[in-house]
Amino acid sequence: MTTIRDVAQLAGVSIATISRVLNNSDKVSPDTAKHVRAVINELGYVYSPPLSTRRSAxxxxxxxxxxxxxxxxxxxxxxxxxxxxxxxxxxxxxxxxxxxxxxxxxxxxxxxxxxxxxxxxxxxxxxxxxxxxxxxxxxxxxxxxxxxxxxxxxxxxxDHIEGGAQVAEHLVSMGHTAIGYIGATDETEQKFLGFRDTLMTLGVPLATENIIQTPALTAGEIAERFKEYLDAHPSLPFSAIFAFNDVAAQQVIEVLYQRGYKIPEQVQVVGFDNTLLAQVMNISSVAQxxxxxxxxxxxxxxxxxxxxxxxxxxxxxxxxxxxxxxxxxxxxxxx
CATH class of the missing domain: 3.40.50.2300 (Response regulator)
Structure with missing residues (x-):
């Protein structure tokens, strides 16, 4: 984390001068102030003036x-x-x-x-x-x-654990015995834990090869990751997939369509969040x-x-x- 000392050192001025610039003091020449602000922007320094821990109404x-x-x-x-x-x-x-x-x-x-x-x-x-x-x-x-x-x-x-569990119960009730997941998979991703553990309890364990790890946030990154997975699996090893959010679900559906799969006839997809995106695209999703x-x-x-x-x-x-x-x-x- 950049400090005021780092700014002063790079700008070649004292910490007191930096403080005066930050507080808009007229005791600093315009040229010096301009130079200091340029250094602040370059380093990404964030000024945090001291405040009392509690303020009156x-x-x-x-x-x-x-x-x-x-x-x-x-x-x-x-x-x-x-x-x-x-x-x-x-x-x-x-x-x-x-x-x-x-x-x-x-x-x-x-x-x-x-x-x-x-x-x-x-x-x-x-x-x-x-x-x-x-x-x-x-x-x-x-x-x-x-x-x-x-x-x-x-x-x-x-309750993300309960949300993941609901998806698992639904897909198993539909008769799926090979189920996939796309999203984050670490031990803090509760929707994944609820999904995986419930599948295990229902006797349909989540196969490692059916897990597509993608902590990415952007639609483009999710689509690319799923395309890489399909390239490595010419014969899709699952008949249903749970996506960790609606953006991922949308990307999965679009990529599957591009590869010639029919939804829901060949592959069924469930998302999470129940956003307007899921509602418009008719995607099953867990509502928050x-x-x-x-x-x-x-x-x-x-x-x-x-x-x-x-x-x-x-x-x-x-x-x-x-x-x-x-x-x-x-x-x-x-x-």
Missing amino acids: ADRQQLFAIILPTLANPYFSELLDIVEQEAQFLGRALLVFNSRGDAQRELALLNACKQYKIDGLFIVPCSRNTAHLTSTERQPFPVVVLTKLVSEMTSVAV PMREIGRLGCQEMIRLISDKERDTRHLTLSPRLVLRNSSVKVNMRRF
């Missing part, structure tokens, strides 16, 4: 912020719209930041929020590993995590109660701001599998 700016991992996935765009509506109802404006799936950028944005004197921050972690968030010193504002449960932080999320996530997230934020209760809470909501044409019952080819 009179000091509050009626301002929330949210850090999202991407806006390319319609799920996060829909979540943003809901949180903004809830914040507006509470009389707060909402600053929006995009970490672009980068943990270092996410941490820099977290620190940058300090200078805006926000009342509270919502965050959807870009990584399943949240050590970089929980290891930072206490923020001068409350933080509420949305869509994921983080043990050290107040969180609101759907986003309206409830946004409402409870704001409710928890107000609780933390009030200073009456500062304890960490974890609110878990139930998912619901919504069935559509991508996984309906048809005369399937057996594998």
